[in-house]
C-alpha cells in the first residue's frame with residue numbers, strides 16, 4: 233500500500249546512506265522537514281556549518297522535486313500539523329544521540345502516539361544499533377579496549393542506496409533559511425569560508441581524498457598538527473553530511489586502515505557513554521571531582537581563550553580554533569590539559585568554549601574528550617598525568633611550523649611556570665584523593 237511520508241531530517245543532512253529517506257521513498261510520496269532548536273543556536277560555529285548544510289540539502293532535494301521545509305517551532309507542534317494538512321500517513325527519522333535531541337524524540341513519539349499517527353525511528357548517527365555491542369550480560373561497556381574488541385567481531389552494514397524514482401508531496405514553504413537566522417551575530421565565522429566547504433558533496437570529496445592519499449599513513453602522521461595527517465571529516469560527521477557507516481564501510485576496504493577505524497569506534501564509544509550518562513558534558517563521571525578545588529580566574533581563562541598563555545603549542549591551538557573553527561586532536565589534548573591542570577580551571581569552562589567555537593562540536597565527543605583529559609571520566613587519563621606543553625611541542629611540532637602558522641611567533645611571557653603549576657595541580661588532586 234502506498235504511504236505518504238514525512239521525513240524529519242536531523243543529524244543526517246545528506247542523501248547517501250539515509251535509512252529513513254530510503255524507507256519513505258519505497259512506500260510512496262515524501263515531504264521533508266528540518267526543525268531548529270534553541271540549543272542549536274548556542275553552538276555558534278556549528279550553526280554556521282548547519283546553515284550551509286541546509287542550503288546544500290535544500291538544493292539536492294529540490295532537484296528531486298522535494299521541498300525541504302524549515303521551522304523553528306517545536307517538532308511536537310509542527311509535525312502533527314503538517315501530517316494533518318497534507319494527509320500524511322507516517323513520520324520517519326533517523327535517531328539522534330544527543331541528550332536534548334533524545335528528549336525531543338521521546339516527546340514527539342508520545343504526541344504522535346496520542347494522535348494515532350504512525351512513525352518509525354531508524355538507527356541514525358552510529359555504526360551499530362544501540363542494543364548491539366553490549367557485554368554478555370547486556371550491560372554497556374565502560375572501558376574502550378573491550379568495547380573495541382567486541383566491535384571488531386561485527387560488520388558495519390553496507391550503505392543503503394536511494395531508489396531513483398521519487399514521488400513528492402507538494403507543500404507550502406514555512407520559513408526561509410535566512411529567516412531561521414542561524415548565522416552567528418558576531419561575524420568572526422566569515423573566516424571559516426577560507427578553510428571549509430560544508431555539505432554532502434564536499435564531505436564526500438574530502439573523505440575520498442584522505443582515503444586515496446593518506447589513510448595508510450594515518451598511524452604515523454596523525455599526531456603532527458602541521459601535517460595533513462588526519463581526515464578532517466569531523467564537521468561533516470557532526471551534521472551527517474557524511475554517514476559514519478558509509479565512511480567506516482569505505483575505509484574498511486582500504487589497506488592499513490585499522491588505526492583510522494579505531495578512531496571511528498572511539499566516536500561510537502562516546503555516543504554509548506553519553507546515552508548512559510546524559511549529563512556527561514556537565515558532571516564528572518568520577519564523583520570525587522565534585523569536590524575538586526578548581527580555581528575561578530576569568531582573566532586566566534580569557535588568556536587561554538585568546539591563545540595568550542605564553543606556551544606556543546597551546547596558543548597556536550587556541551588561535552587555530554578561533555581562525556578556522558577546528559583544532560588538531562593532539563593540540564586539543566594539550567590545550568585542554570593546560571586549562572585543567574596548569575591553570576586549574578574547570579573542564580566544563582573549556583567544554584563550553586569548544587561548544588561555541590568548534591565547527592565540529594559534538595556533545596558526545598566533546599564531553600568524553602574533556603573528561604578524558606581532565607581525568608574525571610571512567611576510562612580516561614589519570615589526573616596526575618600532566619602534559620608538559622614544551623615537551624609536546626618538541627615532539628609534535630619540532631620545526632615550529634604549526635606554531636608559526638597560527639601565532640606568527642608572538643612573544644608572550646608564560647602566565648604560569650610549568651613546574652610550579654604542575655606541583656599546584658598535584659597538590660589539588662591530593663585533596664580529593666583523601
Ligand SMILES: Cc1cc2nc3c(=O)[nH]c(=O)nc-3n(C[C@H](O)[C@H](O)[C@H](O)COP(=O)(O)OP(=O)(O)OC[C@H]3O[C@@H](n4cnc5c(N)ncnc54)[C@H](O)[C@@H]3O)c2cc1C
Nearest residue numbers: 462463464465466495499561568592593594597598601602
Ligand atoms: C578536549 C577534546 C574535545 C574534543 N571535542 C570534539 C568535538 O566537539 N567534536 C568532535 O568531533 N571531536 C572532538 N574531539 C575528538 C577529536 O579531537 C576530533 O574528532 C578530531 O580532531 C577531528 O579531526 P579529524 O576528523 O581529522 O579526525 P581523524 O583523526 O581523521 O578521525 C576520524 C574521525 O574519528 C572520530 N574521532 C577521532 N578522534 C576521536 C576521539 N578522540 N574521540 C572521539 N572520536 C574521535 C571523529 O569523528 C573524526 O572525525 C575532542 C577531543 C578532545 C581531546
